[in-house]
Amino acid sequence: MLMTMEMWQLAYTMDAWRLAVLVAVAVPLLVGLSHVIGIEDRRNLADSSMDAFFALGIAAFTSAVVLTMLGVLAPGMSADEIAGKIAIQSVPAAIGALLARSQLGDADDDALDEREETYGGELFLMAVGALFLGFNLAPTEEMILISYQMSEWHAIALIAISIAAMHGFVFAVEFKGGSELSEETPWWSALLRFTLPGYAIAALISLFLLWVFGRTDGLGLEMIVMAVVVLAFPSAIGAAAARLIL
Amino acid sequence: MNDEPESHPVNRPPHPAEWIIGAASALGVLALIGYLCVTALTEADGPPVFEVAVDEVLAGSNGWHARISLRNTGDKTAADVVLRGEDGAGETSEITFDYVPAGSMRQGALLFAREPAGLELTVRSYTDP
Numbered sequence: 194m195l196m197t198m199e200m201w202q203l204a205y206t207m208d209a210w211r212l213a214v215l216v217a218v219a220v221p222l223l224v225g226l227s228h229v230i231g232i233e234d235r236r237n238l239a240d241s242s243m244d245a246f247f248a249l250g251i252a253a254f255t256s257a258v259v260l261t262m263l264g265v266l267a268p269g270m271s272a273d274e275i276a277g278k279i280a281i282q283s284v285p286a287a288i289g290a291l292l293a294r295s296q297l298g299d300a301d302d303d304a305l306d307e308r309e310e311t312y313g314g315e316l317f318l319m320a321v322g323a324l325f326l327g328f329n330l331a332p333t334e335e336m337i338l339i340s341y342q343m344s345e346w347h348a349i350a351l352i353a354i355s356i357a358a359m360h361g362f363v364f365a366v367e368f369k370g371g372s373e374l375s376e377e378t379p380w381w382s383a384l385l386r387f388t389l390p391g392y393a394i395a396a397l398i399s400l401f402l403l404w405v406f407g408r409t410d411g412l413g414l415e416m417i418v419m420a421v422v423v424l425a426f427p428s429a430i431g432a433a434a435a436r437l438i439l
Numbered sequence: 440m441n442d443e444p445e446s447h448p449v450n451r452p453p454h455p456a457e458w459i460i461g462a463a464s465a466l467g468v469l470a471l472i473g474y475l476c477v478t479a480l481t482e483a484d485g486p487p488v489f490e491v492a493v494d495e496v497l498a499g500s501n502g503w504h505a506r507i508s509l510r511n512t513g514d515k516t517a518a519d520v521v522l523r524g525e526d527g528a529g530e531t532s533e534i535t536f537d538y539v540p541a542g543s544m545r546q547g548a549l550l551f552a553r554e555p556a557g558l559e560l561t562v563r564s565y566t567d568p
Contacts, residue, residue: 312457341516341540341568345479349472356468385461386453393464396471413542415478416516418471 194285195259199332204277207407212280215405219284223248223291226321229314230295230439244291252286253279285328288321295439315436316390322435323395324402327428331402340419348422355395355429360388362433388433392425395432399424487539488513491522491560494546504548505532505555509562511539517565524549527557538568 194200223245224238256279260266266275330336343351363383399421403409409417494506509522520536532549539545549555 312454316460337538338568341518341538345475345482348475349479352468352472352475382453385465386457389464389468390460393467396467411544411546412540415542416540418474422471422475 194329195256195263195265195282197329197332199334200281201260201265201278203281203332203406205274207277207281207405209273209277211405211407212277215284216280218401219287220245220249222321222324223287225317226288226291229317230291245287248287248290248294249283251290252283255290256282256286285325288325288328292325292439312386315387316394318435318439319391319432320394320398323398323428323432325435326431327395327399327402327424330427331399331408331424332406336403336424337408337420340416340423343419343423345419348419351422351426352392355426356388356392359391359395359429359433360384362430362437363387363391366436391432392429395428396421396425399428482514485513485515487511487515487517487541487565489517489520489539489562491562493558493560496555496558498554499550501550503551503554505551505558506546506548507534507560508544508546509536509539510544511541514541516540516568518568520565521563522549522560523563524551524555524558524560526551526553526555526559528553530555533563539565 224242227244227248228238228241257266260278260282266278340348360383400409400417403417403420403424408420412420488511490510490512492508492510494508497504497506505524507522507524509520511517517539518537520539522534522536523531524533525531530551530553532551534547534549536545536547549558
């Protein structure tokens with residue numbers, strides 16, 4: 194993402210207040226994520242908040258260093274542009290930082306294995322996964338271009354494939370064990386309780402991301418819906434994969 | 440977020456809220472598919488339809504800016520739309536829009552050396568995306 198051109202351009206094409214909304218949404222999300230994947234015996238709001246801000250700080254610092262190294266940040270740029278470029282990279286980088294710690298950290302300290310799986314927690318993880326993957330793709334020109342090339346029938350097929358792929362992941366979680374789904378659970382129960390809400394979350398997050406990045410400006414309702422369906426495909430995979438991986 | 444510890448999640452019967460959220464999501468997805476079906480069936484199979492308008496004319500430091508908006512009221516998206524403006528005195532200026540999606544609007548400006556009067560705007564070409 195540090196090497197994606199659109200992410201640099203967004204720093205000066207995007208409304209400052211939309212960037213502010215993005216960061217405002219990201220902070221409670223990071224706190225929640227650090228709460229869900231945090232270390233079991235010190236799960237309280239203060240520690241989770243500290244973890245989240247620590248991750249955000251590391252992310253901003255890393256983004257600044259890498260962007261400078263790549264020549265994306267150079268002398269002569271305005272402070273607004275530099276701050277925008279770092280801020281926009283920091284959000285996915287911070288999510289990545291928290292996820293990396295949960296995956297690569299000391300297994301004994303990891304609360305995830307014995308994490309109590311609550312329904313709300315599962316939906317939250319799906320939202321984080323959708324945001325993380327959607328963030329990578331929402332700024333790109335391709336998302337919009339694909340939606341222009343597709344007909345409504347293509348879009349309907351894409352919705353069906355997104356939901357089918359998500360449902361495959363839901364079953365993979367079931368096989369991994371420790372999931373809410375017991376053997377007797379009928380397939381439609383999991384579809385209704387996990388897959389469809391997961392897809393709805395992915396679609397809403399896609400809409401939010403497209404709006405934040407100014408991709409919906411001036412678009413008619415039909416084209417917004419098409420763009421959301423296109424972005425919801427990777428977001429839905431991200432949402433479903435998050436439950437499997439975390 | 441509900442973080443109440445549940446000792447045996449596998450055997451836990453689904454909470455009623457799970458069914459409500461599930462049903463709401465199912466309705467949302469069905470509405471989405473229904474909307475797409477309706478627009479697909481009512482869609483006219485014609486070329487893009489362009490509507491151009493001059494929003495305002497401003498004096499800038501490097502000439503006159505004629506702010507224009509281009510709306511595509513058709514059901515097909517047009518790419519690389521070339522719009523040409525000619526004022527009464529014969530001065531011309533051109534603008535290319537990357538994309539003008541179906542049912543959507545794009546804005547830009549044509550620059551003129553003198554204040555443009557009697558501006559005529561015509562769409563000259565476009566490509567299919």
